[in-house]
Amino acid sequence: MLLRGERLGEISEDVLEFISSREADRWIFEADLLVDRAHVVMLKEQGLISPEEGTRIIAALDRISESELGEGEDVHEAIEADLISRIGEVGGRMHTGRSRNDEVATCIRIVLRDMMLSLMVELNSLTKTLLDLAEDHTETIVPGFTHLQHAQPTTLAHHLLAHADALFRDGERLGDSYPRVNKSPLGAAAFASTGFEIDRDRTAELLGFEGLVENSMDAVSTRDFVLEVLADLSILMIDLSRMAEELILWSTSEFGYIELNDLFASTSSIMPQKKNPDTAELVRGKTGSIVGNLMAALTICKALPLSYNRDLQEVTPHLWQSLSLTRGAVRIMNGCISSARFETDRLEAGAGVGFSTATELADSLVRVTKTPFRTAHQIVGALAASGETPSMEDLDSAAEKIAGIRPSDMGFSTGMLKDALDPKKNVALRDRPGGPAPAETARMLGERARRVAENERLVAEMRGRVDGALEGLRGME
Ligand code: ARG
Numbered sequence: 001m002l003l004r005g006e007r008l009g010e011i012s013e014d015v016l017e018f019i020s021s022r023e024a025d026r027w028i029f030e031a032d033l034l035v036d037r038a039h040v041v042m043l044k045e046q047g048l049i050s051p052e053e054g055t056r057i058i059a060a061l062d063r064i065s066e067s068e069l070g071e072g073e074d075v076h077e078a079i080e081a082d083l084i085s086r087i088g089e090v091g092g093r094m095h096t097g098r099s100r101n102d103e104v105a106t107c108i109r110i111v112l113r114d115m116m117l118s119l120m121v122e123l124n125s126l127t128k129t130l131l132d133l134a135e136d137h138t139e140t141i142v143p144g145f146t147h148l149q150h151a152q153p154t155t156l157a158h159h160l161l162a163h164a165d166a167l168f169r170d171g172e173r174l175g176d177s178y179p180r181v182n183k184s185p186l187g188a189a190a191f192a193s194t195g196f197e198i199d200r201d202r203t204a205e206l207l208g209f210e211g212l213v214e215n216s217m218d219a220v221s222t223r224d225f226v227l228e229v230l231a232d233l234s235i236l237m238i239d240l241s242r243m244a245e246e247l248i249l250w251s252t253s254e255f256g257y258i259e260l261n262d263l264f265a266s267t268s269s270i271m272p273q274k275k276n277p278d279t280a281e282l283v284r285g286k287t288g289s290i291v292g293n294l295m296a297a298l299t300i301c302k303a304l305p306l307s308y309n310r311d312l313q314e315v316t317p318h319l320w321q322s323l324s325l326t327r328g329a330v331r332i333m334n335g336c337i338s339s340a341r342f343e344t345d346r347l348e349a350g351a352g353v354g355f356s357t358a359t360e361l362a363d364s365l366v367r368v369t370k371t372p373f374r375t376a377h378q379i380v381g382a383l384a385a386s387g388e389t390p391s392m393e394d395l396d397s398a399a400e401k402i403a404g405i406r407p408s409d410m411g412f413s414t415g416m417l418k419d420a421l422d423p424k425k426n427v428a429l430r431d432r433p434g435g436p437a438p439a440e441t442a443r444m445l446g447e448r449a450r451r452v453a454e455n456e457r458l459v460a461e462m463r464g465r466v467d468g469a470l471e472g473l474r475g476m477e
Contacts, residue, residue, distance in 0.1 A: 001071050002081040016073060019310070024317040025075035028107035029066045032075055034473060035106050035186065036061055038206040040094055041476050042199050049093045057094055058477055060086045074313075076100045097196035098189050101220035101308040105185040108316060110207065112229065113182050113466065115323045116174055120459045122327060123171050123236070126334040128452050130164040133337070134445055138438040141423050142257070142347040143356060150354030153423035156342060158436035161444055163243050168448070170236040171455060177228050178462065184209035185219035191307035192216060206476075208469030221307040223297070226319050230294040233326045237287040240329050244283040247336065251277050256346050261339035264332070279336050283329045290325055293318035351423040355384050360429065364420040365399075369410040375403045392417055 004011060025032075037058055044054030064082050072078030077100070084091035137156035144154040184204035187194070193216040200212055213219040250257040260277055268274035297315045304311055358380050365376040382398045383390040390398075392414050396406045419425045431437035434444070 021074045021313045027320045031107040031110040038203045042202045097194040097198045102185050102188040117463050122330045124455050127167045129338045130160045134160040138441045141351040143350040150356045153351040153426045154436040157441045166239040173232045181225045183211050183213045185213040188216035188219035191220045206473045208466040217307045233322045234291045234294045237290045241284045241287040244280040247280040248277045259341040264336040286325045290322045293322045357421045360426045361420040368412045
């Protein structure tokens, strides 16, 4: 092996296997070649290697293929060894003024930013699916729940928009983390910088980074950018798991509010009638793995002394797993929700169940009879206890018993009682900012549709900057 050579002698199979990161390094193979290329271009420009040497190294890097790599405890060692086996001693000039410590941190940031950009696109697309669905359902009355008990009527659009707003925040969180991820640690070397006259800004520019992780000690030591993205992903998955849970509940025969498309359902090996919401269940289940990855990464980083420690290698696989699981979950949720059938008749029928209009009845009493809300709450509470839909007589007698008033003598008409008990009218009245009244929901929808378009534009712009830089770098010889 390239590195142990004269210093340590041979390594045993099982020690090599134990310390190796080769399995997870497949994620950073391409990025490592880019990092090598940028570093060599810079070494050449700075006159630290000759133009011919630089050109030979770069040409050889172009021919390195992952499947042909030989031994090495990580991809960095394997690539360097492969390079030297191809072009001899001159290949050994590549590692001038750098270390695997800054190299690996740079690779992780390159792959991570790429995956964040893809995830942001897919998250935006899921958000758009929710908005499109909401647009069709601003008038679809549905039961709203607290404590999973029928609470007050709302609309399907209002409910879907609530999930969409959580996803907007999840996207914002990733967007906030992105500029901290997209900084270059390259040139920090092992931790103490280097005496060679390298140009860190140049490698940062070549690799499409916006600035440096400046302090060379910090640059190789920190994985806080990984931790924050793992936290972003965990929160995003917690939000998805809540959506998944509702898909699961709503597709039971007890609720019967939704029918999943067969594509997103599974059946049973023994019970031929079963149609199970396995995709949604796995979104819920994988959330556990993703939260676990955050905990693992936090715990690995805890109390590590500066600067680089090999423990850091153990963090990275959790990042890749979380990113790919989250991406999968976002895509599956998108398909699952956009293809589901909402049983609007059953939803509308459920909207008035459990005296869910009780709050509006109390509110109406307050408006018409000027009774304090707490008193109205007690009157309607007494009516609710009977379990029957209240008549005007019921209302009068409860009000008389509790507050010594008869609403029917105070201008509260039977028509008013009927309206208060009508879920659709309940919803129409709730037109304050953020409320479910169709016009207010339509306003929110319009504003959010603009935001989705703006997000798409911003992510495409970030993607364009990264791709532009990398394309330029790939063209350099
Ligand atoms: N495979 C290592 C990692 O992922 C690369 C850095 C190794 N550095 C070292 N000093 N052994 O962290």
